[in-house]
Amino acid sequence: MSMPNDKDKYLKKVIKYIKFPFDRKEIYEELNNHIDDRINELYKDGLSIEMATNKSIEMMGDAKKVGLELNKMHNPFLGWIWKISDFGVKFFGVIVCLIFILNIITSIDLGNPIKDIPKEDIIYHLKVNEKAKIDSRVINIKDILYDNKGILHIRYITYNSNLLVNNAWNFSNLGDITDEFGKKYYGGSSSSSGIISHHYIQLDGFNPNSSKLNIVYNQYNRQFEFHFDLQEGAKYE
Amino acid sequence: MKIDKNLIGGSAILLVLTLLNEKDMYGYQIIKEIEERSDSTFQFKEGSLYPVLHKLKNNGYVKSYTAKGDTGKNRKYYQITLVGQKHLKAQEEQWKLFSVSVNKVLGGSAHVYAQ
Numbered sequence: 001m002s003m004p005n006d007k008d009k010y011l012k013k014v015i016k017y018i019k020f021p022f023d024r025k026e027i028y029e030e031l032n033n034h035i036d037d038r039i040n041e042l043y044k045d046g047l048s049i050e051m052a053t054n055k056s057i058e059m060m061g062d063a064k065k066v067g068l069e070l071n072k073m074h075n076p077f078l079g080w081i082w083k084i085s086d087f088g089v090k091f092f093g094v095i096v097c098l099i100f101i102l103n104i105i106t107s108i109d110l111g112n113p114i115k116d117i118p119k120e121d122i123i124y125h126l127k128v129n130e131k132a133k134i135d136s137r138v139i140n141i142k143d144i145l146y147d148n149k150g151i152l153h154i155r156y157i158t159y160n161s162n163l164l165v166n167n168a169w170n171f172s173n174l175g176d177i178t179d180e181f182g183k184k185y186y187g188g189s190s191s192s193s194g195i196i197s198h199h200y201i202q203l204d205g206f207n208p209n210s211s212k213l214n215i216v217y218n219q220y221n222r223q224f225e226f227h228f229d230l231q232e233g234a235k236y237e
Numbered sequence: 238m239k240i241d242k243n244l245i246g247g248s249a250i251l252l253v254l255t256l257l258n259e260k261d262m263y264g265y266q267i268i269k270e271i272e273e274r275s276d277s278t279f280q281f282k283e284g285s286l287y288p289v290l291h292k293l294k295n296n297g298y299v300k301s302y303t304a305k306g307d308t309g310k311n312r313k314y315y316q317i318t319l320v321g322q323k324h325l326k327a328q329e330e331q332w333k334l335f336s337v338s339v340n341k342v343l344g345g346s347a348h349v350y351a352q
Contacts, residue, residue: 014284030264030313031287037265038283061282069288073295 007035010057017067020079027070035060103195113190113200114143114155121147123208124231132217132224136162139171144213144228152185152206152213159196172199175217175224179210249289250298251332254317254325257299263312264290290315298324 011031015024035056042052060066114125126144133139143155158171172191178184187203215226256262256270267290268283293299298321306312317325 026313027287029311031284033263033310033312034265034268034283034287036310059282060284063284066282066284066287069285070291073288073291 007032007039007053007057010060010063011035013063014067014070017064017071018074019071020074020076022079022083023074027074031060031066100195112143112155114145114153117145117147117153121149123148126228126230128228130226130228132226133161134171134217134222134224136160137171139174139224141215141226144230146206146208146230150205150208152187152203154201154203156199156201157196158199171197174199174201174215175219176215177201177203178214178216179207180212180214181207181210183207183210248332249286250293251325251328253286253289253293254298254321254328257315257317258322258325261314261316263306263314267315293321296324297321 011028014031015028018024018027035053038056038059039049039052042055043049047055123146125146128141128144130141131138137158138161139156139158141154141156143153145153145155147153154174154177156174172189176184177187185203185206187201189199189201191197191199211230213226213228213230215228217224252271253267256267262270264286268286271279290299290301294301294315297318299315299317301313301315303311304314306314
């Protein structure tokens, strides 16, 4: 007496021999379809469902033999390597996407602290767009602003001109910042790094009479220089 | 005369690849084709087809995909690859050489029917 659960019993016995668990379901389904097709055909030929099922299972051959042969083709070692590397690739892809999105968000979100300075506090604001390049990294000075508290604000961005090269230059330090009297200024800086890194420096106690700003970078055998005329806002606007 | 054997070994690979070279098929279809073309000469256990198919897939001779067959049921179809076609060609050559040689031994050179 053969019933549909005999088929299930047979299939379960086959997949019992498959050591790599992730392939079991697919094998079960493939063989199940095959047996169903055979049952259908034998049934059409006039056999009862029971007899057709019985015959179909018998035609498949010994469950242990089939299972052992199939197991040889489903090497658990290779299967696991494949599974892990497949997961690794997907995981890596998601992480890369997340980093990329975060980069964009922080690039936008950090915004422009210069804009937060009230208009009435501004003594002068130079909108400059001066660029220098170290290796493939571009340093682009955007704003120089002097306020009535004696603070000189410098905003600049840095980015890679070649997207494929991720170079380690950060440039949260612009080098020596001096005025025409040779006074060196040190200030607090903040940066956000991303595809485009945003940088912001505040120099306290900047001499209100200074009319020149010199930025000279000379580190690791790499140089750039910027020279700005201050208090001549019109020149850059 | 019926030859009872498991569908394992070189001739199985040749048979399966030859059929898949004509069109994509699922397991049961392959069995039916072999049955019909050989007038049921090969009475092998049907389950033994699947280790062969999965081996061919491991070797890169075939690939598989799931699609709804004519009955509307999801089937795992097998499709021969370029590597598989090359392998088939080599296997055919080997088979011809083999059958010619066997015939030479059995019937003497007079009965050779090479193509």
